[in-house]
Amino acid sequence: MIVSIVTDWFKRSNKSERLWLLAKIEFKLRYYENKLGLLWALIKPLMDIAIYYVVFQIIMKQDTPQFASYLFIGLICWNFFLESTTGTVQILNTKKYLYEYSNMNKLEIYVSTLLSNSIGFFFNFVMFLLFFNFVERGPDHSNLQTLWLLPLFVNLYILSLATSLIISNIYVIAKDVTQIWQVFTQVLFFLSPILYPLNKFKDALPNFDYLNPLGGIIINARQTSMYGVSPDFKLFFFDFGYAILLLIFGMFLLNKLGSKAAEKL
Amino acid sequence: MKKALAIQAKGISKTFHISEDSHNTVKHRLFNLFNPPRTKKVQAIKTMDFDIYKGECVGILGRNGCGKSTLIRLLAGVFPVDTGEINIYGSTLLMNLGVGMSHQLTARENIYISASVLGLKIKEIDAIFDQIVDFAELKDFIDTKIKYFSSGMVARLGFSIAVNAGADIMFLDEIFAVGDMKFQEKAIKVFESSWIEGKTVILVSHSMDVVKKYCNRTAFMKNGSLMYFGDTDKAIQMYIDDNH
Numbered sequence: 001m002i003v004s005i006v007t008d009w010f011k012r013s014n015k016s017e018r019l020w021l022l023a024k025i026e027f028k029l030r031y032y033e034n035k036l037g038l039l040w041a042l043i044k045p046l047m048d049i050a051i052y053y054v055v056f057q058i059i060m061k062q063d064t065p066q067f068a069s070y071l072f073i074g075l076i077c078w079n080f081f082l083e084s085t086t087g088t089v090q091i092l093n094t095k096k097y098l099y100e101y102s103n104m105n106k107l108e109i110y111v112s113t114l115l116s117n118s119i120g121f122f123f124n125f126v127m128f129l130l131f132f133n134f135v136e137r138g139p140d141h142s143n144l145q146t147l148w149l150l151p152l153f154v155n156l157y158i159l160s161l162a163t164s165l166i167i168s169n170i171y172v173i174a175k176d177v178t179q180i181w182q183v184f185t186q187v188l189f190f191l192s193p194i195l196y197p198l199n200k201f202k203d204a205l206p207n208f209d210y211l212n213p214l215g216g217i218i219i220n221a222r223q224t225s226m227y228g229v230s231p232d233f234k235l236f237f238f239d240f241g242y243a244i245l246l247l248i249f250g251m252f253l254l255n256k257l258g259s260k261a262a263e264k265l
Numbered sequence: 266m267k268k269a270l271a272i273q274a275k276g277i278s279k280t281f282h283i284s285e286d287s288h289n290t291v292k293h294r295l296f297n298l299f300n301p302p303r304t305k306k307v308q309a310i311k312t313m314d315f316d317i318y319k320g321e322c323v324g325i326l327g328r329n330g331c332g333k334s335t336l337i338r339l340l341a342g343v344f345p346v347d348t349g350e351i352n353i354y355g356s357t358l359l360m361n362l363g364v365g366m367s368h369q370l371t372a373r374e375n376i377y378i379s380a381s382v383l384g385l386k387i388k389e390i391d392a393i394f395d396q397i398v399d400f401a402e403l404k405d406f407i408d409t410k411i412k413y414f415s416s417g418m419v420a421r422l423g424f425s426i427a428v429n430a431g432a433d434i435m436f437l438d439e440i441f442a443v444g445d446m447k448f449q450e451k452a453i454k455v456f457e458s459s460w461i462e463g464k465t466v467i468l469v470s471h472s473m474d475v476v477k478k479y480c481n482r483t484a485f486m487k488n489g490s491l492m493y494f495g496d497t498d499k500a501i502q503m504y505i506d507d508n509h
Contacts, residue, residue, distance in 0.1 A: 014386045017381065017387050025377075096365075098365060099365075100343060100359075101343070101359040102343070103341060103342030174289060174290055175289050175290050180291060262343045262344055
């Protein structure tokens with residue numbers, strides 16, 4: 001089903017152009033409406049890094065090597081997920097003007113919004129590479145294994161798209177999913193290996209990296225882009241599986257609940 | 266020769282469930298698990314079948330509340346149907362006092378987005394961009410966010426996008442009320458010159474002159490049922506009888 005939708009998009013040529021147009025305008029709305037522009041996309045993770053660095057490295061003396069870079073890569077993955085899900089809970093409401101008067105495919109609205117978030121992600125990833133290789137220099141460097149980040153990002157994108165589809169379609173029938181999701185993301189944040197060293201995380205919660213679909217992506221992103229080794233393939237396939245399953249469920253909800261958005265919202 | 270289909274509706278119907286207290290939060294749903302909300306059923310569209318062919322101009326007549334607007338929303342693919350199925354061959358655009366536009370965006374961005382949603386490529390939009398702006402008489406405000414526009418300006422812009430970009434199938438819900446007299450004259454002129462030829466148009470209007478002038482076939486609706494679909498004069502006669 002998904003493959004046929006994607007091929008259909010590219011056959012009817014103007015769809016890819018439209019997705020890019022919507023993404024560009026979304027991006028401009030988010031970052032160029034204020035004076036600092038794109039810098040905001042960078043300031044957010046930098047501030048977070050500063051806070052967690054002080055808490056975990058200086059106060060709690062966790063002693064993770066290159067902890068700032070360790071946090072950096074974890075947080076940009078996390079922020080992409082957070083922005084793409086929490087930021088899109090009300091997407092069917094805010095983007096109503098797009099589908100209220102025509103038979104536009106609603107999935108395009110999601111894909112383009114996440115595409116716009118992807119621009120921010122890659123901007124931050126470049127900043128991470130510069131920081132890791134030139135500022136916080138350690139024994140390891142980025143090497144060709146860093147390219148694994150592309151498939152890992154595809155995984156992250158599908159996972160975020162799926163989650164976004166699920167919560168925003170539940171929003172059509174239950175408005176307080178916004179609050180529930182906020183609590184849930186807090187739990188997920190602290191149950192992902194973003195702040196702690198990986199071995200402590202694995203000791204305390206054995207096999208939990210297989211249950212948390214975001215945890216594996218962060219672990220593999222670090223492994224490939226910081227330590228220069230190939231990803232943990234078992235984890236990689238697990239996470240792709242989760243993302244695809246959730247996407248199927250999200251598409252089901254979009255057809256079931258999202259189709260009623262025009263009359264319910 | 267068999268004419269190409271634009272819209273095929275088979276056994277479609279639509280019922281709205283209107284509840285007095287809205288159970289639209291998780292909390293509400295949990296606390297009232299055994300006490301489902303009282304809903305009132307409103308059968309907006311009763312089961313009907315019909316075909317609309319490419320290039321046709323079809324009128325829809327009926328008194329207020331008979332389901333005209335619901336029907337065109339179903340046909341445009343904006344609302345899902347409860348039963349039956351609708352096959353839509355092409356992009357659709359629903360127009361009632363304006364098309365979908367974001368008030369956060371400028372006129373320029375809205376033109377590009379709306380035209381793109383209607384299926385045009387960026388190059389094609391570039392080509393008709395000036396035409397759209399001139400027609401809407403908004404040359405000086407092209408990079409202004411439309412939230413600062415007057416309602417007349419927004420309506421003109423929407424109309425101009427629809428006229429110049431146009432979807433394959435256009436649903437026009439009382440559109441001849443946009444803008445001042447001069448703009449209306451212009452709108453009717455464009456409507457006659459470009460839409461009647463080539464595009465499939467479904468026209469909802471209380472003005473029988475408009476329907477009589479443009480529509481090859483006309484539907485007459487009453488209380489959600491399709492009473493008649495065919496010859497325009499006969500449909501108009503039924504509508505007049507219904508009003509007396």
